[in-house]
Amino acid sequence: MLRWRDLILPTLARLLSAPPASIEPRFEVLWDRLNRCVHPSGELREKLAAEPTLPALDAFDPTWAQETYEDAVEVFRLIFRAVLSRFPEAVPALLAAPHCFKGLADTAHRAGHP
DSSP: OOOIIIIIHHHHHHHHTSOHHHHHHHHHHHHHHHHHHHTTOHHHHHHHHSSTTGGGTTOOOHHHHHHHHHHHHHHHHHHHHHHHHHOGGGHHHHHTOGGGSTTHHHHHHHTTOO
16 A cells, blocks of 8 residues: 555655655645545545536536646656656756756756756
């Protein structure tokens, strides 16, 4: 099981080279939100059923979309950082085309690459 304290927090601490206490405020909240989507809660069911006609309409919830987008960006930043940490020789090639990887230079710098 992917428990926060047993696996996720230690993995993030190693990946980010940061003490667990500095990681928890930011990433435990994200982990909890992701878990609520994977394991539907009352909150998610309420969002889905807030408007009785929502499934029948081509409806859009901009707040929910923004929250989902921000969570996805954060998750992909972590994945990309893990890949860069595992394959540092890829960094120069990726930085050669920064228009393809917006924000890559900043991510690479934070991961300890020049």
